[in-house]
Amino acid sequence: MRKIPAALVVLGLVTAGLTGCSLPGAGAGSSDCSRPAVSNRDVMDLIKVTGDTEKEPEVDVYTPLHTSQLSYADVVTGDGTAITGDNQLMVLDVALFSATTGEPIVATAYDGDLSRVSSPSQWTTNFPGFEDALHCATEGSRIAVAMSPEDLGDGVADGFRIAADDSLVAVVDVRKVYLAAANGQNQFNSGFGLPTVVRAPDGHPGLIIPDGQPPADLVVQTLKKGDGEKVTGDQPVRVHYTGVVWGEDQPFDTTWDGEAASLTLDKVVPGFAQALEGQTVGSQVLAVIPPDQGYGDQEQSSIPAGSTLVFVIDILGLDAVAPE
Numbered sequence: 001m002r003k004i005p006a007a008l009v010v011l012g013l014v015t016a017g018l019t020g021c022s023l024p025g026a027g028a029g030s031s032d033c034s035r036p037a038v039s040n041r042d043v044m045d046l047i048k049v050t051g052d053t054e055k056e057p058e059v060d061v062y063t064p065l066h067t068s069q070l071s072y073a074d075v076v077t078g079d080g081t082a083i084t085g086d087n088q089l090m091v092l093d094v095a096l097f098s099a100t101t102g103e104p105i106v107a108t109a110y111d112g113d114l115s116r117v118s119s120p121s122q123w124t125t126n127f128p129g130f131e132d133a134l135h136c137a138t139e140g141s142r143i144a145v146a147m148s149p150e151d152l153g154d155g156v157a158d159g160f161r162i163a164a165d166d167s168l169v170a171v172v173d174v175r176k177v178y179l180a181a182a183n184g185q186n187q188f189n190s191g192f193g194l195p196t197v198v199r200a201p202d203g204h205p206g207l208i209i210p211d212g213q214p215p216a217d218l219v220v221q222t223l224k225k226g227d228g229e230k231v232t233g234d235q236p237v238r239v240h241y242t243g244v245v246w247g248e249d250q251p252f253d254t255t256w257d258g259e260a261a262s263l264t265l266d267k268v269v270p271g272f273a274q275a276l277e278g279q280t281v282g283s284q285v286l287a288v289i290p291p292d293q294g295y296g297d298q299e300q301s302s303i304p305a306g307s308t309l310v311f312v313i314d315i316l317g318l319d320a321v322a323p324e
Contacts, residue, residue, distance in 0.1 A: 078140020226282015
């Protein structure tokens with residue numbers, strides 16, 4: 001079977017509350033994640049998937065299989081984090097088979113490399129049907145998917161050299177799923193005169209900056225305490241963050257409109273690094289960073305010189321280091 005990278009573009013083609021405290025709000029786990037184990041048994045009973053989930057699957061299809069709508073079945077159901085958003089990060093292995101002949105077409109490497117991070121939105125560009133198949137799927141799952149011609153993006157059938165009216169069978173192994181937002185336990189923090197964090201139902205935070213002068217020293221508060229791995233600096237950390245200059249209303253930067261950022265502690269300002277080091281995955285952190293722990297007397301894009309920076313940071317996971 002031909003091998004391809006996991007993060008592909010087109011398979012086969014381009015081979016309001018107390019100051020300083022967080023307000024109550026729903027977090028990452030608030031989405032409805034009901035998911036049938038089998039979406040269409042009549043179709044999925046025609047596909048048998050066997051083999052070690054760490055290796056390429058063995059697939060037996062009752063051929064020729066033609067389906068008019070996407071169907072899926074959870075061959076193995078994992079107990080890890082669920083996929084709930086289009087931009088949520090994950091690591092997948094995927095193998096594709098012809099539903100007409102049952103023959104393998106293409107597969108990812110199946111080499112245990114967890115550094116090949118992608119998102120559902122990257123996959124659904126070419127496989128729109130993956131949107132339903134991946135929604136609420138959990139880390140550790142193996143999913144069999146039967147895709148109709150309408151479940152393929154433009155040009156994908158040509159790239160695989162299959163007929164325009166042929167169906168495809170995919171087996172998706174969900175290796176890793178990053179959190180969509182911090183999911184730790186709310187923590188009480190006191191601190192008169194500090195910013196307040198508010199949260200939308202999806203966990204998206206906002207900052208309310210109080211009137212008055214900012215603190216002279218670095219302030220770090222854990223608003224949500226996660227129970228995941230500890231941030232040590234040995235691995236890149238995936239975060240969503242929003243940054244505001246003290247005294248301003250609008251963020252100068254946020255990741256929440258797209259995918260989470262991968263950061264190393266030696267590549268961020270000292271106050272940001274101190275706010276992250278020792279924290280755990282699933283935590284949400286408020287950091288008020290004085291100029292001497294930020295950009296100092298240097299203007300940085302839209303950030304004036306001498307600014308105090310305020311960040312709310314959601315720690316979503318640690319990146320695996322790519323093998324050499």
